[in-house]
Amino acid sequence: GFREEQLCTAKAQALVSGQVSEGTWTHQKEETYPQLQQLRDLIAKDVDAIVFNPLNSESLNPALDEAQAAGIKTVAIDAFVTDPETINLSNDQVNYGYVGAKWLFEQVGEGSVYYMRGLAGHPADDQRHEGVLKALSEHPGITLLPSNDGVATQWDPATTTTLINEFINSGQYADIQGIWTSGMDSQVVDAISAAGQEYVPIVGGDLKAFVGYLLNKDGQHEGLTGIAVYNPAAVGGAGVDLALRLLNGETVETGENNTVLLPVPGNTLGLHLAP
Secondary structure: OHHHHHHHHHHHHHHHHOOOOOOOOOOOOOOOOOHHHHHHHHHHOOOOEEEEOOOOOOOOHHHHHHHHHOOOEEEEEOOOOOOOOOEEEEOOHHHHHHHHHHHHHHHHOOEEEEEEEOOOOOHHHHHHHHHHHHHHHOOOOEEEEOOOOOEEOOOOHHHHHHHHHHHHHOOHHHHOOEEEEOOOOHHHHHHHHHOOOOOOOEEEEOOHHHHHHHOOOOOOOOOOOEEEEOOOOOHHHHHHHHHHHHHOOOOOOOOHHHEEEOOOOOOOOEEEEOO
16 A cells, blocks of 8 residues: 555646656566666656665666766655665654664563564665664563564565464464564454454554554454554655756755655654554
């Protein structure tokens, strides 16, 4: 759902801006249509700007150099690249990992947490992992399962469901005190509920299904507690807006790694919701 919403907000921002005469939108799996080739196909179309969600922080740099040589502005969203001329626009992914993990580890105190990460090798996943390990260093009574490296859900609902079902069926679920997920959250709740197990505290993203479960909107999730950490899919629209600002000659102030961070709601990095 996150990727579809991200693409939808990009299209919406292009429309309401009144400045985009034509858009090319791609949303493909890497193994079907490699991202490096996607970028080069867009360069061949002679576009004015490319807004993209990178799968790797370095492998796309040759194509980004080609884009910039052709006068094309490049904006990476939701995750970062190391290309110095590309502006990175994202949530604070390190704090995404840290805030949720800190809350969860404080709930648990001492015990085991099943650690379900995102897409292996993805820049945002690497940064979230950094945040989780920071929180872990502050809570020596916590053990991550299956290890400190966690298990990769690939940010895929089907893979997530398989992993959590296997974990429950193995009997290991009975021995944990919490679950950290990288946005694959409602699938975990569904599996626990279907297995008739009691809920442990769960970290997830600010996605409709999970937030609804935390609020017990359907009356079927009594006793579920968790934290919904802010990571808006509207970064797609924000990326289009940033690209247009660059095309209009605006100077954009960036921080470390040529990055612009999205604002957070209020003064918090996470939203704790419980019935």
